[in-house]
Amino acid sequence: xxxxxxxxxxxxxxxxxxxxxxxxxxxSVELTVGSYVLEGEPVPAAAGIALDYAPYRVGTEWxxxxxxxxxxxxxxxxxxxxxxxxxxxxxx
Numbered sequence: 001x002x003x004x005x006x007x008x009x010x011x012x013x014x015x016x017x018x019x020x021x022x023x024x025x026x027x028s029v030e031l032t033v034g035s036y037v038l039e040g041e042p043v044p045a046a047a048g049i050a051l052d053y054a055p056y057r058v059g060t061e062w063x064x065x066x067x068x069x070x071x072x073x074x075x076x077x078x079x080x081x082x083x084x085x086x087x088x089x090x091x092x
Contacts, residue, residue: 025087025089027081028089029075029076029077029078030075031073031074031075031088032055032073032074032075033055033056033058033071033072033073034053034054034055034056034071034072034073034074035053035054035056035062035069035070035071035072036048036051036052036053036054036069036070036072037062037063037067037068037069038067038068038069038070041068042068043068048070051070053070053071053072056071073088073090075088
């Protein structure tokens with residue numbers, strides 16, 4: 001046993017980052033992202049889905065504080081993934 005808890009914690013963190021997390025999402029495909037910034041009050045979902053989305057470059061600012069921005073993410077699931085669990089991992 002280590003007397004220093006920080007050594008054990010550091011090693012566990014390293015294993016998590018280097019080995020476990022990469023295995024959780026081992027394959028990925030890019031999504032196309034579109035956005036629509038609303039001026040004023042939010043709209044119901046049915047209206048939001050029908051908005052005219054503009055291309056959005058990931059990493060750019062989106063909307064003002066307390067504003068509303070709708071996003072549309074689109075992509076294709078590769079045929080070789082058939083029968084597998086598929087998730088969209090989105091990091092705002």
